[in-house]
Amino acid sequence: MILKEFNEKKPNAVLVALGNDETTEESISELERLLDTAGAVCVARITQPKDKPDTKTYIGSGKAKELSEFIKTRYDSDDEISLVVFDDELSPSQIANLEDILDCPVIDRTMLILDIFAQHATTAEGKLQVEIACLRYTAPRLIGKGAQLSRLAGGIGTRGPGESKLESDRRHLKRQISALESKINDLERTRSIKRARRLKSGIKTIAIVGYTNAGKSTLMNALTNAGILAEDKLFATLDPTTRKLRLPSGKEFLITDTVGFVSRLPHHLVKAFKSTLEEVKYADIIIRLVDASEKYETRMMKQIVTDKLLEELGATDKPTITIYNKYDVAIEEDLIPKDAISISAKTGKGIQALISNLEVV
Numbered sequence: 001m002i003l004k005e006f007n008e009k010k011p012n013a014v015l016v017a018l019g020n021d022e023t024t025e026e027s028i029s030e031l032e033r034l035l036d037t038a039g040a041v042c043v044a045r046i047t048q049p050k051d052k053p054d055t056k057t058y059i060g061s062g063k064a065k066e067l068s069e070f071i072k073t074r075y076d077s078d079d080e081i082s083l084v085v086f087d088d089e090l091s092p093s094q095i096a097n098l099e100d101i102l103d104c105p106v107i108d109r110t111m112l113i114l115d116i117f118a119q120h121a122t123t124a125e126g127k128l129q130v131e132i133a134c135l136r137y138t139a140p141r142l143i144g145k146g147a148q149l150s151r152l153a154g155g156i157g158t159r160g161p162g163e164s165k166l167e168s169d170r171r172h173l174k175r176q177i178s179a180l181e182s183k184i185n186d187l188e189r190t191r192s193i194k195r196a197r198r199l200k201s202g203i204k205t206i207a208i209v210g211y212t213n214a215g216k217s218t219l220m221n222a223l224t225n226a227g228i229l230a231e232d233k234l235f236a237t238l239d240p241t242t243r244k245l246r247l248p249s250g251k252e253f254l255i256t257d258t259v260g261f262v263s264r265l266p267h268h269l270v271k272a273f274k275s276t277l278e279e280v281k282y283a284d285i286i287i288r289l290v291d292a293s294e295k296y297e298t299r300m301m302k303q304i305v306t307d308k309l310l311e312e313l314g315a316t317d318k319p320t321i322t323i324y325n326k327y328d329v330a331i332e333e334d335l336i337p338k339d340a341i342s343i344s345a346k347t348g349k350g351i352q353a354l355i356s357n358l359e360v361v
């Protein structure tokens with residue numbers, strides 16, 4: 001993948017977004033965190049107030065020239081720019097046009113997230129899911145270029161050498177995708193057998209959901225000593241872990257920690273991670289974790305993203321416990337609902353209250 005190729009020094013990147021309001025700022029800040037997680041450094045942010053993206057170059061052509069000048073000033077220096085990341089999904093032709101003008105690799109938000117997922121996947125299933133998402137993302141781009149080429153080649157009936165190469169690439173890609181899909185189907189079967197076994201055991205399952213970095217793995221560890229990696233990185237967890245949770249009364253649950261949500265999670269990833277995310281769909285109870293250390297508005301935005309994904313997964317009709325985590329570093333506490341459970345998964349504060357709550361669900 002793109003960012004892994006730079007192995008010595010962290011690559012410098014410029015981030016680009018359209019808009020000039022607070023939402024743009026938040027979104028580009030999140031992109032910077034994603035970039036950091038992927039292993040690159042943001043050296044400049046560029047925003048352009050514009051209602052609609054330019055069909056050819058996303059940002060205006062003048063702005064693109066300006067950016068290319070900026071990149072040029074750093075050629076062959078220690079601060080050379082190796083990457084430009086756009087905070088949106090770009091069309092294949094926009095990427096090609098921008099790379100022409102900027103003379104620098106261009107990626108979009110989706111590719112960046114795919115890259116992080118590729119770096120973080122550890123299990124066979126996780127790796128397969130990421131691979132499928134990447135191929136599915138690449139396929140239409142190849143087809144798009146192919147379509148342009150075949151028109152250039154003189155229309156129906158004529159076959160340029162480039163076109164037939166593209167066709168064989170496409171066929172190859174299709175074969176690869178279907179081979180991976182059948183492997184995934186096998187894994188899905190295993191997962192559903194396990195699920196059926198759990199169902200038979202009659203033990204209720206809880207899924208911890210929430211925006212990436214909310215503290216889901218930390219909470220899971222606090223509850224079960226699961227020893228899951230919790231990190232101040234986005235998408236530290238990709239593969240779901242399920243553990244038994246035994247309450248003091250003897251009541252038992254199975255609790256699952258899973259992949260975090262993010263604003264504009266690429267559709268291909270949602271699709272590819274279907275079997276992982278189904279752990280949420282089949283859970284009996286949902287713990288919806290909110291990061292209380294963030295501003296009220298950010299919390300709200302992230303809750304909306306989480307709820308939308310829950311709806312997409314068909315998991316909205318379940319008993320849901322909303323929990324405010326990171327209470328030790330909470331801000332705007334007066335805006336946290338009075339009846340909400342507040343905890344610190346890190347210090348352990350409020351965990352007892354949560355457990356008491358679970359005793360009665």
Ligand SMILES: Nc1nc2c(ncn2[C@@H]2O[C@H](COP(=O)(O)OP(=O)(O)OP(=O)(O)O)[C@@H](O)[C@H]2O)c(=O)[nH]1
Binds near residue numbers: 213235261327345347
């Ligand atoms: N101060 C404070 N930090 C916390 C608390 N809970 C978690 N964190 C920190 O928040 C960061 C993210 O925690 P994780 O448990 O990895 O979050 P996650 O929701 O599992 O994240 P992903 O798996 O990446 O989606 C880590 O650096 C944790 O140490 C808390 O209650 N208080």
Ligand SMILES: [Mg+2]
Binds near residue numbers: 229237
């Ligand atoms: Mg996690």
